[in-house]
Amino acid sequence: MPAVEKALVAAHQEVAQGLYEIEVLAPQIASGARPGQFVHVRPGGTSDPLLRRPLSLYDVDQELGSITLLYKVVGRGTELLSRVKSREYIDMMGPLGRGFTLPQTGQSILLIGGGVGIAPLIYLARVLKAQDCTVQAAYGAASLQDAAVYQRKFQQLGIEAWPATMDGSLGYQGTVVGLLHQMAPAIKIDMIYTCGPEGMMKAVTDYAQSHQIPGEVSLEETMACGVGACLGCARKLKPEDADYAKVCKDGPVFSMDLMA
Amino acid sequence: MPAVEKALVAAHQEVAQGLYEIEVLAPQIASGARPGQFVHVRPGGTSDPLLRRPLSLYDVDQELGSITLLYKVVGRGTELLSRVKSREYIDMMGPLGRGFTLPQTGQSILLIGGGVGIAPLIYLARVLKAQDCTVQAAYGAASLQDAAVYQRKFQQLGIEAWPATMDGSLGYQGTVVGLLHQMAPAIKIDMIYTCGPEGMMKAVTDYAQSHQIPGEVSLEETMACGVGACLGCARKLKPEDADYAKVCKDGPVFSMDLMA
Amino acid sequence: MHKDAAISKPGPDISVNLGGLWMKNPVAAASGTFGYGFEYQDYIDSASIGAVIVKGTTLEKRVGNPPPRICETAAGMLNAIGLENPGVEVFVTEYLPRLRQHGVTVVANIAGNTVEDYEHTAAIIDKQSGVAAIELNISCPNVKQGGLQFGTDPAMVEAVVAAVKARTSLPVIPKLSPNVTDIVTIARAAQRGGADALAMINTLLGMAIDIKTRRPVLGNVFGGLSGPAIKPVALRMIYQVYREVDLPILGGGGIVNTADALEFIMAGATAVSIGTGLFVNPTLPAELSLGIKQYLTEHGLDKIGDLVGAAHRF
Amino acid sequence: MHKDAAISKPGPDISVNLGGLWMKNPVAAASGTFGYGFEYQDYIDSASIGAVIVKGTTLEKRVGNPPPRICETAAGMLNAIGLENPGVEVFVTEYLPRLRQHGVTVVANIAGNTVEDYEHTAAIIDKQSGVAAIELNISCPNVKQGGLQFGTDPAMVEAVVAAVKARTSLPVIPKLSPNVTDIVTIARAAQRGGADALAMINTLLGMAIDIKTRRPVLGNVFGGLSGPAIKPVALRMIYQVYREVDLPILGGGGIVNTADALEFIMAGATAVSIGTGLFVNPTLPAELSLGIKQYLTEHGLDKIGDLVGAAHRF
Numbered sequence A, B: 001m002p003a004v005e006k007a008l009v010a011a012h013q014e015v016a017q018g019l020y021e022i023e024v025l026a027p028q029i030a031s032g033a034r035p036g037q038f039v040h041v042r043p044g045g046t047s048d049p050l051l052r053r054p055l056s057l058y059d060v061d062q063e064l065g066s067i068t069l070l071y072k073v074v075g076r077g078t079e080l081l082s083r084v085k086s087r088e089y090i091d092m093m094g095p096l097g098r099g100f101t102l103p104q105t106g107q108s109i110l111l112i113g114g115g116v117g118i119a120p121l122i123y124l125a126r127v128l129k130a131q132d133c134t135v136q137a138a139y140g141a142a143s144l145q146d147a148a149v150y151q152r153k154f155q156q157l158g159i160e161a162w163p164a165t166m167d168g169s170l171g172y173q174g175t176v177v178g179l180l181h182q183m184a185p186a187i188k189i190d191m192i193y194t195c196g197p198e199g200m201m202k203a204v205t206d207y208a209q210s211h212q213i214p215g216e217v218s219l220e221e222t223m224a225c226g227v228g229a230c231l232g233c234a235r236k237l238k239p240e241d242a243d244y245a246k247v248c249k250d251g252p253v254f255s256m257d258l259m260a
Numbered sequence C, D: 001m002h003k004d005a006a007i008s009k010p011g012p013d014i015s016v017n018l019g020g021l022w023m024k025n026p027v028a029a030a031s032g033t034f035g036y037g038f039e040y041q042d043y044i045d046s047a048s049i050g051a052v053i054v055k056g057t058t059l060e061k062r063v064g065n066p067p068p069r070i071c072e073t074a075a076g077m078l079n080a081i082g083l084e085n086p087g088v089e090v091f092v093t094e095y096l097p098r099l100r101q102h103g104v105t106v107v108a109n110i111a112g113n114t115v116e117d118y119e120h121t122a123a124i125i126d127k128q129s130g131v132a133a134i135e136l137n138i139s140c141p142n143v144k145q146g147g148l149q150f151g152t153d154p155a156m157v158e159a160v161v162a163a164v165k166a167r168t169s170l171p172v173i174p175k176l177s178p179n180v181t182d183i184v185t186i187a188r189a190a191q192r193g194g195a196d197a198l199a200m201i202n203t204l205l206g207m208a209i210d211i212k213t214r215r216p217v218l219g220n221v222f223g224g225l226s227g228p229a230i231k232p233v234a235l236r237m238i239y240q241v242y243r244e245v246d247l248p249i250l251g252g253g254g255i256v257n258t259a260d261a262l263e264f265i266m267a268g269a270t271a272v273s274i275g276t277g278l279f280v281n282p283t284l285p286a287e288l289s290l291g292i293k294q295y296l297t298e299h300g301l302d303k304i305g306d307l308v309g310a311a312h313r314f
């Protein structure tokens, strides 16, 4: 149920350098939250930073009413957030946006993530497993440390995951796009879901489209309201589109069909 | 030696409700810091709140290079400050301002404080004791809890202190001004130092002047620079004065002779 | 919040009459920050808000500016949405009926690039039921005057207000641009044009630069600055206008809490508007109404009117 | 910092020529925020700063406004000091000799209420050695024009700049007020008057109300808003003026770190000034010079000039 909640921080730790996992109790937001949706978090109580920060649902436990987020510290907002201690509260709004379209049960799914863009794919993976899909994941990580975090998480979910690191310290040496081209032809793929850097998602979309595989991408754009009211998070999906999509409301997940 | 230091927080605790004591290591600032001077503390790292906050030297250990402050949480700045944890750093500038003029050794001194205005009188008391003055203190506290903090501190310094509380829960029932009028005639006073609410200091000044006792007051004014550069902390000491004193530089301690 | 549960506690009267616009409480959602009143429906009931000023509407559909359209600044944000909206026809046929049915106090906000644009848009809205007032966004370039903003020139302000007044019997509330040398002159011009109330302030013109790309952050280069950063400027202008011009003021610019709202009321605002503050806290309208009521109760005041302009009486 | 230790590392050239004012580095301490250059001596060496623009000086002594004179706002502050200063004679006899001896690059900032005030003050300063340039604070009421601010009227701007230019051979840098509809028109008027460079921006006019007393916070009611809150407005005005007026710009308004300073340079500022940022961080001038140098090195640029106005070239 969408709400603004004071969410109690149950656990908060730096799982790799600058990468944090935070679990909060937010039963209203958790109930009905779907993979691919996000929450809008207020970092700190003063006017600077002012706006909420969008963070994807990394994992949700609807029974416990808990939400887990995975985030990289990149600026002031995430830096402030990283200082919140267990037992404190954070101001959270959500769930927001249009999540991933779930496939029919039993299908073969490939998840392709880049960096912290892997976050929404984890919750998606959990839900896909629950509906008996065959889920495989390929992802790129900036460091061995980061990769270890993602790998562990996929393992916990019982998902076969292929890492790619630029230095080859874990898995494929190179980008996840290189990995994709190497591995994908050998496996059955009914649908692709991807989230990560723009360039990566573009390459994944190209691959999927050229192989007639349906797929979805999760986009990012600077946001103010998060609900479609301010029209700030505009994105022209294809150059020939007349109108701008609103990433917060029409997305953040979009069908690859809508993309250039 | 005046400096801007990243001061390591050695201890920080809430000693009474909303009243905090923080001890930091700031050896440069501590060296040469005199009673009645203050430090300018930056609360938080973002632009809101923006300005530094002036806080009096509550105690200084020049050997250890440590400074202790005593502060009430009254707004955003002090609230943010109260969240700083031990082992973290705070950005501190000082020592600033003109402190108390020290009397000759061996004199009989009365300190009169109101609320957290007692802070600078503590460090003053320590220095006065060290030069063999007879020091007595009268103070008003908002609550029994607050009074207990002050009383303990005066006791540690070996100073005879008379509390005043409005509900009489500790010491004299009423204001410290009432207490002053009751106790002062019976004791020898060579000099009075006072810090606290404006009205209280006015009454103390009236008393001192009518009894020909020299004295000093420590004033407050909203500050920006803290060094006499911005001319923001202006105060007309006597209505007939042409010019405005600058509390940060000409004070915060002023002779009662300068006051109306 | 269910509407049948909307039973008000007795206490001070916080309803206001803003130049003919009756508001059940003195808080309005600012144009462009609350969409058409439904976007936030999971978080707050639009019918509970004093007035919902809907997204700026133009005669024809506009697709808006290329992104990035927003960027955060110290205690504020810049926006350059570019008046994206589906045009007045879609507004009156698709959005307005739903708002009406839901019992929302709707204020239409209209914009244009010629006086005729404003006139036609106002005339279309005037024919509808369910609109309580028209707010005129005059921070738009007048293409017939070389792109000079309507709101920066007294003669153009007077002309556009008068033209719209002639087309509608609804209260007309021009929204003043703060990007002017003398806000009082502009307010007087609006009054001469027949304004029923004044809304102030719109955003301050600003920009930001991305030092990585060495380019302006916003697709449109310039954008409007809103949020707490601009509050001191907003208060000053409202204070100046209250002193000189006898029109009720809808005051806003940077309000994020009850204390802010009270400052605006004391400066001379009859009612307040919140924009950027909604992004931070979607339940702010309810909090403000409650907070203002509480303040009045605590200070023994019967009605909010007793506080309007209080900072002038000392 | 000892002067004999002031050996610069080789690297990009960050010295600038601001319309005849030579600065060893591109950072100036803004007028009114750094006193006469000695108040901060325990924290930073004035001689290490590109230019120290001293407190606004008038012909006669001024006692300044009644307190409170300052108040904090969201990411900013309001000040209404009221130009407290001992008058130009005291400045040149008491402060200037010390500054000269200490090797400070001094810019005098002068203010007045008539063109004659400015002329006389400038003429007195012109006779001294040790002043590198004159900054004109034109955000003052012109008493002969009914109190209208000099800086808000192009004709008055041109007149006061021309009058001062006639009295001095020093570079003259008018400091533009942002409280105007069209900053470019004002900048052009300053150029016609003979300005050697432009300083922008001065503070935005604002106010705050104390909801406890229901009175304006400042003794003077209105005050000048400075600090990060105004940065987007400052950048926008500098960007606009750089595009239209061929004069070097001393840019400032809300700078608190190197990234801010780089934004101003990319918008078109030849050098930057810091005011409120000094209160927060007295060693900011040194940090900015170092930070700018570092940025140039990292990006393979030889001199700061390569970056000036970069945001216009895309």
Ligand SMILES: Cc1cc2nc3c(=O)[nH]c(=O)nc-3n(C[C@H](O)[C@H](O)[C@H](O)COP(=O)(O)OP(=O)(O)OC[C@H]3O[C@@H](n4cnc5c(N)ncnc54)[C@H](O)[C@@H]3O)c2cc1C
Pocket (backbone or CB within 6 Å): A038, A049, A051, A052, A053, A054, A055, A056, A057, A069, A070, A071, A072, A073, A074, A075, A076, A077, A078, A079, A116, A119, A120, A219, A220, A221, A222, A223, A224, A252, C072
């Ligand atoms: C739908 C969505 C889901 C996201 N999920 C995650 C996630 O699960 N984990 C994660 O680490 N990050 C996620 N992000 C990105 C995250 O929102 C930004 O990293 C964060 O807002 C940066 O805030 P900051 O204050 O630390 O950085 P800032 O100092 O504000 O800026 C640092 C960088 O972040 C960008 N940024 C700033 N504000 C926003 C904003 N409101 N929206 C988007 N980008 C912004 C800036 O352009 C800049 O490049 C998501 C973004 C979106 C839009």
Ligand SMILES: Cc1cc2nc3c(=O)[nH]c(=O)nc-3n(C[C@H](O)[C@H](O)[C@H](O)COP(=O)(O)OP(=O)(O)OC[C@H]3O[C@@H](n4cnc5c(N)ncnc54)[C@H](O)[C@@H]3O)c2cc1C
Pocket (backbone or CB within 6 Å): B038, B049, B051, B052, B053, B054, B055, B056, B057, B069, B070, B071, B072, B073, B074, B075, B076, B077, B078, B079, B116, B119, B120, B219, B220, B221, B222, B223, B224, B252, D072
């Ligand atoms: C020389 C001096 C010494 C002081 N010593 C102490 C001390 O030892 N312990 C202590 O608890 N307090 C002391 N104070 C008061 C302390 O500075 C303020 O309580 C503090 O700045 C409030 O900050 P805030 O952000 O919490 O409150 P705000 O939200 O800023 O405001 C709350 C109240 O504090 C006042 N205030 C805000 N900023 C300032 C400022 N820069 N200077 C002065 N007052 C301000 C406001 O007028 C308001 O009434 C001293 C003040 C001065 C001038």
Ligand SMILES: Cc1cc2nc3c(=O)[nH]c(=O)nc-3n(C[C@H](O)[C@H](O)[C@H](O)COP(=O)(O)O)c2cc1C
Pocket (backbone or CB within 6 Å): A230, A231, A232, C030, C031, C032, C033, C055, C056, C057, C079, C081, C083, C109, C136, C137, C175, C201, C202, C203, C225, C226, C227, C228, C230, C252, C253, C254, C255, C273, C274, C275, C276, C277
């Ligand atoms: C994203 C955004 C879009 C806006 N769109 C409009 C608009 O369409 N018409 C209008 O008159 N004002 C518009 N405004 C201005 C606001 O209504 C308001 O006047 C301004 O933001 C100042 O108030 P605030 O600080 O409370 O946001 C917009 C503001 C924002 C932030």
Ligand SMILES: Cc1cc2nc3c(=O)[nH]c(=O)nc-3n(C[C@H](O)[C@H](O)[C@H](O)COP(=O)(O)O)c2cc1C
Pocket (backbone or CB within 6 Å): B230, B231, B232, D030, D031, D032, D033, D055, D056, D057, D079, D081, D083, D109, D136, D137, D175, D201, D202, D203, D225, D226, D227, D228, D230, D252, D253, D254, D255, D273, D274, D275, D276, D277
């Ligand atoms: C306390 C204070 C006093 C000021 N006094 C003057 C002055 O005497 N003359 C002047 O031209 N500008 C004066 N200013 C304006 C500053 O020089 C500067 O232009 C303005 O504060 C914006 O820059 P900032 O945001 O870096 O502070 C003053 C500003 C402050 C905050």
Ligand code: FES
Pocket (backbone or CB within 6 Å): A222, A223, A224, A225, A226, A227, A228, A229, A230, A231, A232, A233, A234, A246, A247, A248, A249
């Ligand atoms: S963030 Fe406001 S419309 Fe998307």
Ligand code: FES
Pocket (backbone or CB within 6 Å): B222, B223, B224, B225, B226, B227, B228, B229, B230, B231, B232, B233, B234, B246, B247, B248, B249
């Ligand atoms: S605070 Fe700047 S002069 Fe006192």
